[in-house]
Amino acid sequence: MKKKILIIGGTGFIGTNLSLHCLKKKWQVTVLSRKKPNIKIKKVKYILADISKIKDLKKKIKSNYDYIINLGGNIDHSSRKKTYFTHFVGLKNILDVVKNLNIEKFLQIGSSLEYEQNKPPHNESMNINQKKLKSNYSKAKFLSTKFLLNNQKKFKFNFIIIRLYQVYGPHQKFDRLIPFVIKSCLLNQKFPCSAGTQLRDFLYIDDVIRGIMLLLKSKKVKKQIINLGFGRPIKVINVIQNIKKIINSGELDKGKIPIRKDESLISYPDIKKVYKLVGWKPKIGLLRGLKYTINHYKKKIK
Template sequence: MRKEKILIIGGTGFIGHHTLKKLQKLNFELYSVSTKYPRKSRKVKKVKYIICDISRKKLLDKKLNKGFSYIINFGGYVDHKNKAKTMASHYNGCKNLVDFFKYKKIKHFIQIGSSLEYGSSITPNKENNSCKPRGNYGLSKYKASQYLKKIGKKYNFPFTILRLYQIYGTNQSVNRLIPITIKACLKNKSFPCTNGLQRRDFLYIDDLIRLLILILRKKASNKIFNVGSGKPIKIKKIIKIINTKVGLGKPLFGKIKMRKDEIKNSFPSISRIKNQYKWIPKVSFEKGIKNTIFFYEKYGK
């Protein structure tokens, strides 16, 4: 039987490479699109790596005309301070992909959205809340969601939008809170922090990948879903847990001021995704942090 083809946009990133590692064990032909080849620790066997900038529409026909059944879009520029590149990759890139695939017989387009699409909306965020996106990234993701919904309705285009909250785990780049804190503690550094009173939602990478597999096995819902643990936690508590488990380092709370536009509380209701896919997060925060610390102790000190 011929294998179905899956295209992972952003397959060299943190979530993308974990997704490919899991899909590798299933019966799919795997492709990844990114602007660069993966670093050694994120290269996955039997994956065909395609170099392509999705914000450049003319490249797509040349690079992506391979009869894909499924597309998961993790792609986008990482430095969100650059307004032009953020909008080009996260909004224009998604728009280009949707326009390219809307006339093709695909089974499912999974768009990775963001909690920042809600902006200052009341918490816990619910999918039917009005969105008040803040910043370049939140706005670009929101515009992508709106465009995908419009095309889904007009062309009966099969999609699912997942609004992710904070995803963490092994082999994450050290430009996010948890790996930054772990590495500072492992090096026994004193490090400045905010007062840490912000509340966020953190989901371990394995729980997200398990959900993605469930979604791929179902018919496209053409809905938006929040994806998180459903258990908000203060940033200060996270830093203290890591500090205690490592046994080194010294967080200096209150040495960094919160940004004026920073949202104090951001966490979701996950009732819709739980009911739709009979999915619940299984990895506790304590277990996920233990796994993540072990990875950086072994590979990333």
């Protein structure tokens, strides 16, 4: 029997890749988003709704799904109010609407920024001091995590919170670091960047999708937090230089963009828990992932 999946906020980078993967498995895919997608994927059913408005959601979500994945929320986090309403209030509204549906598993996409005040490597059992969280996004995501865990007895379905790090790959928008650098190099342009001394954890999208699928299907992973990352940090400048080296063009204007004062200089996860539970570990290293990603964008930029 075909599995039915609802991907909330599914028109973005991760949602697009997840939709394509689920279609290959012959699943029935429904995507809910606030705006019409720029490009529609064949065989995907699209629903328009604003997750921050519960009346809107109640009209649109009525069917049962095997799995629901919440990727929803504003990408621009400069507005505290919009970030709070789309990431935290949005989650509460979704849960209120689906609480009586027959769902096998609900997956909330959290963020590595929930650990922004903790020393790496980050593990899922770390205590997080909410008062020390600085960004609008980290606060909203942590409130969402806390709400799910504190109210877990109210939900008859299982749920997982996945904290993602720097995910990259095909279908990501050009305003993100790796696609921006790839585009600049393919066009042989000079482009600004920071000193790039920040250490970050980069994970290729196929590894993320594989992890999500394993966690959805697992019967023993219930009502807990899971980190998904590569587990080893690399300097941002090294990522940029690798892209430039592979493409063999482009010119970086190093130090043009200042590093934010509140930015963590090092961030990466401990991924032992996910390996122990479902046997997941990353398969695609940075250089291979960058080559796959560059090949995708070469077809887009001519």
